[in-house]
Amino acid sequence: SQQGEEDPQALSIQEGENATMNCSYKTSINNLQWYRQNSGRGLVHLILIRSNEREKHSGRLRVTLDTSKKSSSLLITASRAADTASYFCATGRGGSQGNLIFGKGTKLSVKP
Amino acid sequence: DSGVTQTPKHLITATGQRVTLRCSPRSGDLSVYWYQQSLDQGLQFLIQYYNGEERAKGNILERFSAQQFPDLHSELNLSSLELGDSALYFCASSPAQGAQPQHFGDGTRLSIL
Numbered sequence: 001s002q003q004g005e006e007d008p009q010a011l012s013i014q015e016g017e018n019a020t021m022n023c024s025y026k027t028s029i030n031n032l033q034w035y036r037q038n039s040g041r042g043l044v045h046l047i048l049i050r051s052n053e054r055e056k057h058s059g060r061l062r063v064t065l066d067t068s069k070k071s072s073s074l075l076i077t078a079s080r081a082a083d084t085a086s087y088f089c090a091t092g093r094g095g096s097q098g099n100l101i102f103g104k105g106t107k108l109s110v111k112p
Numbered sequence: 113d114s115g116v117t118q119t120p121k122h123l124i125t126a127t128g129q130r131v132t133l134r135c136s137p138r139s140g141d142l143s144v145y146w147y148q149q150s151l152d153q154g155l156q157f158l159i160q161y162y163n164g165e166e167r168a169k170g171n172i173l174e175r176f177s178a179q180q181f182p183d184l185h186s187e188l189n190l191s192s193l194e195l196g197d198s199a200l201y202f203c204a205s206s207p208a209q210g211a212q213p214q215h216f217g218d219g220t221r222l223s224i225l
Contacts, residue, residue, distance in 0.1 A: 030211050042114060042202055042216035043155075088155065092211020098143055099168045100211060102155040 005103050006089060012109040019076045021106040023089030024069075030092050032065055033100065034074050037086045046074075046087075081112045115139060118203050118217035126225050130191040133220045135203030137184055143167070143206045144186040145214060146178055150199040161186055162209045190222070198224045 007022045025032070031050045035043040049056045049065045049072065056063045062075040076083055086107045090100035115138035123131055137144050146158040148171075157170035161180035172178075175193075180186045190197060200221050204214035 033211075033213060035216075040218075042116070042218045043204075043214075044114070045213040045215070048213055098162075098206055098209050098211050098214075099145060099157040099160050099170060100214065101157065102147075104154045 006087070006106045008106060009104070010107045010109070012111065013079060015079060015081055015110055015112050017079055017110075019079050019083070019108055019110070021074045021087050021089075021108070023072045023074070023103055025072075025089070025091050025101075025103075026070065027091075028093070029067075032063075032072050033090045033092065034061075034063060034072075035088045035090060035102075037088065037105070039085075043088065076108075079108075079110045081110050084108060084110045114215040114217060116203060116205050116215050116217035118201075118220050120220060121218065122221050122223070124223045124225060125193060127193055127195060129193050130189065131193065131222065133188040133190070133201055133203075133222075135186045135188070135205075135217060137186070137203070137205030138215050141205035141207050141215070142184065143209055144180055144184070145204040145206075146172075146186070146188050147202045147204065148199045149202060149219070153199075155202075158188070167209060193224050195224050198222055 033048045034046045037043045060077045065072045086105040088105045090102045117136040142163045145160045149155045158172040160168040178188045200219045202219045204216045206212045
């Protein structure tokens with residue numbers, strides 16, 4: 001079953017604009033990760049935020065985590081056409097089981 | 113390039129058949145994960161192996177089985193295939209057991225006719 005639910009399901013913006021995607025999850029987590037998937041390709045890890053962190057940055061990416069609301073957001077600033085992809089949040093519960101539970105993803109389209 | 117290799121890239125077969133998907137993890141990674149991605153179910157975790165031993169099981173059907181060999185490559189066996197098994201099957205790897213960043217292969221696209 002899906003743990004995370006991304007919102008919106010699809011997002012279309014112009015190059016240079018910011019894109020914000022949200023993710024909600026259901027159970028307690030050890031960390032939350034964001035992945036990107038280009039059409040027909042494997043997922044690529046973008047950023048990991050631990051349950052005791054509130055915000056993390058990596059280049060043009062900013063991730064926030066609110067464990068009280070069981071939600072996270074991914075902000076891509078100054079988007080580029082190359083950012084066009086599907087973005088997934090994934091939660092991990094830690095321990096020896098490393099499997100991730102993925103949401104259904106947000107399909108981002110950045111128009112040049 | 114993630115360093116994870118999956119073969120074959122595409123597989124077309126018929127209902128009732130059996131197929132084997134192969135995965136070579138990134139060099140040094142001990143954990144291998146299998147996921148199934150379909151339009152209706154999204155990305156579903158199937159099974160995890162760590163250094164040859166099964167570590168976690170997800171929504172894996174009894175018709176499906178997997179193993180990880182001493183050289184750490186893994187195989188996912190799908191038998192008595194049904195139309196609904198058509199999907200993209202991904203293998204991912206990570207260095208250790210916990211919920212770490214995973215490196216994904218480009219998947220095997222399985223089409224059942």
